Amino acid sequence: MIFQFTTIAFLKNLNTMIDVCPCGSESFYTNCCRVYHSKSETPTTAEQLMRSRYSAYSLRLVDYLVETTHRDKLKSSYRRKLVATINDIQWTNLQIIKTSFGGVDDKAGKVLFEASYIEAGESGVMSEHSRFRKIAGKWYYYDGKGAR
Numbered sequence: 001m002i003f004q005f006t007t008i009a010f011l012k013n014l015n016t017m018i019d020v021c022p023c024g025s026e027s028f029y030t031n032c033c034r035v036y037h038s039k040s041e042t043p044t045t046a047e048q049l050m051r052s053r054y055s056a057y058s059l060r061l062v063d064y065l066v067e068t069t070h071r072d073k074l075k076s077s078y079r080r081k082l083v084a085t086i087n088d089i090q091w092t093n094l095q096i097i098k099t100s101f102g103g104v105d106d107k108a109g110k111v112l113f114e115a116s117y118i119e120a121g122e123s124g125v126m127s128e129h130s131r132f133r134k135i136a137g138k139w140y141y142y143d144g145k146g147a148r
């Protein structure tokens, strides 16, 4: 029994490793957002963090989403709410529309994106202007405003 479960977990893992990254980069997950999720690298631009957070939503990586939220905006209920809702939405596509600042030498940045999803059998698209800020050389999600 234990062997079977291990095999399934292993195959799932392997499958994720050879899959194309959910962030839409067309790179393999292993060479893309996984390096941020596994903490072997830190996103150097706001857009990289944005993409890696989208992938984290897609792969239900709650810890990563909590850890990359700016401390001034991190509410105590954030994790609980995330855990309660993260499985309700299946993210299907990410499109970065516009990026301003958020570069390697910037301290803040903005990313306008459109994310497609399926929720309760209905497909939809959400647009958001997300703001990002850097603390001690690391990018964090600050807040977001709906673009439509």
Ligand SMILES: [Zn+2]
Residues within 6 Å of the ligand: 021, 022, 023, 024, 025, 029, 032, 033, 034, 051, 052, 055
């Ligand atoms: Zn990616």
